[in-house]
Amino acid sequence: MKFPDYVGSTSTDELVKGSDSIRQTAFIPQKPTESEQPQTLICFSHLRWNFVYQRPQHLMTRASENYRVYYVEEPMWGNDLRVSICQQSDNLNVVVPHLPHGISHEEFIQYQRQLVDELIEREKITDYVAWYYTPMALLFTDHLKPTLTVYDCMDELSAFLGAPRELIDKEKELMAQAAVMFTGGYSLYDAKRDRHNAVYAFPSSIDYNHFASARGKLADPEDQRAIGHPRIGFSGVIDERFDRDLIAEVARRRPEWQFVMLGPVVKIDPASLPKGPNVHYLGMKDYKQLPTYFSNWDVAILPFALNDSTRFISPTKTPEYLSAGLPVVSTPIRDVIRTYGNPDYVQIADTAQAFEKAIEKALAGHHPTNWEGIDSLLAESSWDHTWQEMNKHIMARVRIAFEQ
Numbered sequence: 004m005k006f007p008d009y010v011g012s013t014s015t016d017e018l019v020k021g022s023d024s025i026r027q028t029a030f031i032p033q034k035p036t037e038s039e040q041p042q043t044l045i046c047f048s049h050l051r052w053n054f055v056y057q058r059p060q061h062l063m064t065r066a067s068e069n070y071r072v073y074y075v076e077e078p079m080w081g082n083d084l085r086v087s088i089c090q091q092s093d094n095l096n097v098v099v100p101h102l103p104h105g106i107s108h109e110e111f112i113q114y115q116r117q118l119v120d121e122l123i124e125r126e127k128i129t130d131y132v133a134w135y136y137t138p139m140a141l142l143f144t145d146h147l148k149p150t151l152t153v154y155d156c157m158d159e160l161s162a163f164l165g166a167p168r169e170l171i172d173k174e175k176e177l178m179a180q181a182a183v184m185f186t187g188g189y190s191l192y193d194a195k196r197d198r199h200n201a202v203y204a205f206p207s208s209i210d211y212n213h214f215a216s217a218r219g220k221l222a223d224p225e226d227q228r229a230i231g232h233p234r235i236g237f238s239g240v241i242d243e244r245f246d247r248d249l250i251a252e253v254a255r256r257r258p259e260w261q262f263v264m265l266g267p268v269v270k271i272d273p274a275s276l277p278k279g280p281n282v283h284y285l286g287m288k289d290y291k292q293l294p295t296y297f298s299n300w301d302v303a304i305l306p307f308a309l310n311d312s313t314r315f316i317s318p319t320k321t322p323e324y325l326s327a328g329l330p331v332v333s334t335p336i337r338d339v340i341r342t343y344g345n346p347d348y349v350q351i352a353d354t355a356q357a358f359e360k361a362i363e364k365a366l367a368g369h370h371p372t373n374w375e376g377i378d379s380l381l382a383e384s385s386w387d388h389t390w391q392e393m394n395k396h397i398m399a400r401v402r403i404a405f406e407q
Contacts, residue, residue: 041150041401043131044070045123047140051076052089052097055240055266056290057319058157058187059136061208065390067094070132073122075140078102078115086118098122115143123147132397135181138173145176151401152180156195157187159315182400185393188317188338203396206338208386209322211378217298217327224295226285230261233366236300236329238265238293239320241276241284246308246334251277252355253362260362265296297327302365305333305349306358321349322384325377330365332358342380347373 044066048059052074059074066072071094078100089097100118102111122128133149135141136157154177178184178195184202186192192204227234239245241264254262258281267287268276276284288296297303303324307313317338324331331349333339343349348371352358371377 041130041132042071043126043128044072044134045128045131045149046072046074046134047137047144048074049077049137049139052091055287058155058207060290061210061386062155062390062393064092064095065386066134066394067092069394070094072096073098073126073128075100075119075122078111080104084114084118086122088122112142116146119144119147135177138170138177141173141176141180151182151397151404152177153397154178154181154184155187156184156191159191159194159312182404183396185396188315189341190317190337191315194315201396201400203393205389205393206317206342206384207319207322208384208389209319209326209381210386211326211381214294214297214323214326215328217294217329219298221295221298223299224292227263227283227296227299230263230283232261233259233301234261234263234299235302235304235362236263236265236296237304237306237320238288238296238323239318240269241266242269242271242312243310244307244313244316245271246306247275247277249306249308249334249355249358250282251279253359254279254282256355256359257281257362263296263300265293293323294327297324297329300329302362303327303329303331304358304362305331305336305339307334307336309334309336322381325349325371326381328374330370332361332365334358347371348377 044063046059046063046066050057050059052060063072063074073088073096075098079102081101082103083101084103085101087099087101089099091097100115102114106114130150132151132153133144133147134153134155136155138154178199181199182201184195184199185205186195186202188206189204192202196202250262254260254277258279260281262277262282264282264284265286265288268284276282303320305318305320307316307318313336315338316336318333318336321331321333321339321343325343325348331343333343333349333351335344335351335353339349340351344351346369350361350365352361
């Protein structure tokens with residue numbers, strides 16, 4: 004049995020290969036305080052912790068400063084039924100259910116429910132926040148009684164390739180259960196705000212200091228060193244949102260430009276990707292390494308196709324590129340236009356020809372001129388600030404719950 008394809012994840016073989024590093028561990032529950040704040044947060048996610056470092060990792064790392072966090076991933080397949088817990092830090096634990104091959108769909112749900120119950124009992128979890136990234140987790144958690152339920156809707160998952168048919172119905176259930184809902188961008192907020200009475204937009208944020216280090220000259224990574232200039236770079240998941248035709252055409256028209264692609268290829272056939280001596284796929288990189296790549300690029304791009312899966316996205320890479328001091332060219336993604344879409348921030352191009360001209364303009368020296376304004380905007384978009392504001396909404400709802 005295969006876990007649903009809509010989860011942007013590496014292959015089962017790759018995941019099992021990496022499972023040796025996961026170790027069994029147990030935690031001594033923290034002594035309760037007099038505060039009303041729940042001591043624990045259980046996050047149910049469709050994304051693996053060791054996949055691309057993005058919104059869930061940023062937020063749950065910061066949440067662990069306030070809560071004992073359990074990040075529950077999708078299952079791995081093997082020969083036995085068990086749960087593994089990998090301690091990332093004192094208060095942050097990645098939980099991986101292991102399920103045996105050959106089980107039915109009913110057993111798939113039943114076993115995950117059983118493993119979640121055992122986790123809660125073993126870790127002596129009582130008052131807790133249930134935080135969801137995927138409504139599909141309701142299949143095995145709809146019996147739980149958290150102090151508060153949070154839905155952080157980072158993407159319109161129902162628009163992704165391979166999304167299960169019941170996802171829309173499960174999202175309705177989750178929104179009815181959630182006391183507070185966050186969205187990963189303004190377009191998602193516009194689409195959801197009339198469907199919940201406490202929904203707040205928290206678009207892509209930034210770890211500014213991490214990426215601003217790229218503004219200085221950092222050593223060129225070894226696998227990029229032999230690639231010539233000018234370098235036009237992209238960093239992110241390469242999936243159905245990636246405009247393969249756009250890159251193929253621009254790379255064909257400008258063979259002297261070198262296109263550097265960082266990130267895993269997911270849910271699409273690698274053979275369908277643009278090929279050529281000036282297109283370089285360097286694979287997924289550790290989050291800590293990204294500034295060293297960005298520092299040695301000339302232009303950064305957001306070559307997203309305009310389709311159902313990109314209608315509501317708010318690319319995290321936009322503020323990361325800008326923090327790195329790079330000129331940026333993007334296709335007309337709504338949330339990019341809304342926040343960054345002017346010539347002093349990000350150039351917007353809607354065709355291969357326009358994309359080529361925008362890159363050419365950037366290479367000729369047309370870089371953002373209003374760096375003071377850009378940095379001021381980025382300073383207001385830190386992940387630290389985002390988490391603090393989210394937790395304020397959570398605590399306000401917890402107080403309401405205690406008063407009822």
